[in-house]
Amino acid sequence: MSLDRLAPAIFVLLWSTGWVVAKYATFVSEPLTFLSIRYLTAAILFAGFCLVSGAAWPRDRRTIVHAVISGAFLHGIYLGAVWWAIGQGVPAALSSIIAALQPLMTALAAPFFIGERLSGTQKMGLGLGFLGVLLAVLPKFFGHGTAEIPAFAIVVNMLGMAAVTYGTIYQKQYLPTGDIRAIATLQYVGALIVTFPFAVGLENLHVDFGLTFVALLAWAVLGISMGAILLLLYLLRRGQVSRAASLIYLVPPIAALQAAVIFGEELTVPMILGTTISVVGVYLTNRKTA
DSSP states (O other), X not given: OOHHXXXXXXXXXXXXHHHHXXXXXXXXXXXXXXXXXHHHHHHHHHHHHHHHHTOOOOOSXXXXXXXXXXXXXXXXXXXHHHHHHHHTTOOHHHHHHHHTTHHHHHHHHHHHHHOOOOOHHHHHHHHHHHHHHHHHHHHHHXXXXXXXXXXXXXXXXXXXXXXXXXXXXXXXXXXXXXXXXXXXXXXXXXXXXXXXXXXXXHSOOOBOOSHHHHHHHHIIIIIIIIIIHXXXXXXXXXXXXXXXXXXXXXXXXXXXXXXXHHTOOOOOHHHHHHHHHHHHHHHHXXXXXX
């Protein structure tokens, strides 16, 4: 089976584990502090990987700047906003719903930025994907005490969704070529430039170093920051930005399934039904048309 067929499924599985990592990370570190360490580690490891594998570094300043800016949006602002919002009391279920708006936002914005058009089938797939996410995750949100959720944290979470939407389009628009290993390295430099000042200003930089922290950091860097992101950049290069973004629909339901197994959270009929609908929606969005 070719990488083109395997990459979407592997990406979703890897990326969905980020919710589990985010939940565990709150036990050993403050969110922005953990992300700063994660980005620094990822940048160093990626740089070493580039040297060992002979990656071609961009020679023009414009490409370097574009890579740093795209990383600031894709990783720094996006994950920083989401992790901070969850730390301030936004339930993971609600955060997942907000994140699931990205494919719709991407599909709406892509025609204006990069002239990308979707077929009627793809539009229907995007709609079904969003409906499936609502069915899977929204019931979990009821009963959490919505009045106690800080409104500003929800706004920050939504800004994170907008940031990754723009970052995805920016990546497709300004970085259509170049070695994705070198691009990814520079992106984590951009993410660190954004995240670390906020960590210094908003947190105490507290970390409980130990086996749990090392294990979480290892998976966050190797599995997500390196493995999943390389696959995402590959998918953006190989197809429409809206198709790649539609895979995000599968993340909240699969993350809920992981939470059910790992944390013993309830697995409901709406979650199973919603996941099925999301799978159909992503299939329609990514199906090749004649």
